[in-house]
Amino acid sequence: MNIMTTSLPGVLIIEPRVFSDERGFFKETFSQKRYCEQAGITLPFVQDNYSRSGRHVLRGLHFQRTRPQGKLISVTRGTIFDVAVDIKPESDTFGHYVGVELSEGNHRQLWLPPGYAHGFCVLSEEADLSYKCTDYYHPNDEGGLAWNCPQLAIAWPIRQPRLSPKDNSHPGLEQFQRPSQRDRP
Template identity: 60%
Template sequence: MNVTATHIPDVLIFEPKVFGDTRGFFMESFNGKQFGAAVGMSVNFVQDNHSRSSRGVLRGLHYQIQQPQGKLVRVVRGAVFDVAVDIRRSSSTFGQWVGVELSEENHRQLWVPPGFAHGFLVLSETADFLYKTTDYYAPAHERSIVWDDLDIGIMWPDIGMPPALSAKDAAGSTMAAAEVFS
């Protein structure tokens, strides 16, 4: 597994070795020992999630203010532009973001540590998005930062249409007003 650092040192891109031939392919999508060594700590994933979304759907920017979740995310069908935003006030990268295209073709995975808001925009006709989390979903503690917050300045890809948002995401907080981590 190749591990690539991003400009935010805690956010990592994982690229598994893919072995393919005329029959298809094989890859090891997760290895706890290698993952722990790459992120510098033991990580216990407790929940796996799967979402399917249509082109133009934008989910996020989500986080849990209590029971914060680390997420290892990947796409098994289609393509998304995936974003992690550092919302740890004490961090030197507070308010900065990383964006990576994840697709069924590139097999990339993104590690989004606890203390980050996370979201993605679907680039393909549909996308199946899988992710492991380090803590359980806690709806009472879920928060959302608006996807187009000017203080963050995420440069989302232009897909020729406005994003489709849930009511919760459309009503997200600005970064300036958001409850963030210390």
Template identity: 55%
Template sequence: MEILSTKFNEVIVISPRIFQDPRGYFFETFQAERYKDNGILCNFVQDNLSCSQKNTLRGLHYQHPHGQAKLVSVVRGEVLDVVVDVRKGSPTFGQWEGVVLSSENHRQLFVPEGFAHGFCVLSEDALFTYKCSDYYTPDAEHGIAWDDPDIGIAWPIECPLLSEKDTCYPRLRDVDEKDLPVFGM
């Protein structure tokens, strides 16, 4: 596997080694020792799968406390996957990074705790899968506005399909400090 860096030291893109022949292809979607050797030390405890139609935008979500590191990928289709650093005191607080994940490039994105996460579906539909390092905890669920102008994410659509919950999240600057993870902890 190949590890690709992002603007955040903690966020990495994984490009797996693909074994292809006339029948199709094969690759490992996760192998604990290999991922550990590349700095992913999480004990993943929950796997999730979502199916979304074109122009759906999910996010930007995070948990605090009970932060979740995530290993995300696309089984079918294509998405723009986005992370935002929401760690209070971080030198990159409020900055974002976007990566295209697809069933063609087979890339994965490792999203550590302390980052809000979301994605926008670029294909007709997308099957999106992710591993989590902690269980979903409804009381710890938080989010920030997908269109926060202070963050300035360059989403590829203007009028996404959103859940009611995702339309109500505050701008990052309006989030209560007690609801933000702390950098370095």
């Protein structure tokens, strides 16, 4: 397993070992012991999700306000551009993002610890995602961040995404109050 750090604290790109031959391939997508020892992922996963989206669909940027979820994201079919945004106002990387291509061909996974907003756009005809979560989904706790927030300036690889009405109406980064420098110890 290859672990790559990113510019955001705790956000990792994981490349599982893939065993391929003329019959196809095998890979282990999660092992609690291995992911704890090699990637430092110690939080328990309590919910698995699976989604399918068509070309140029953009989902996100989503988060839970008081019960943040860590997510281990994998693509089982197709290709996506996956994004993590630091939404912790006290963080030195507040408002920064990491974007990475995940696909069935590169087998990469993205680990987002709790405290990040998450979104993705589909680059292939369709894409299937599976992701493990460290907390349950709570509809009354969900929040969203505008995919096109000028303060974030995310370099999405598509120009005209297909959005849900809810994802098209999220507020920008201004919804988070960042403490001023004088308020810091």
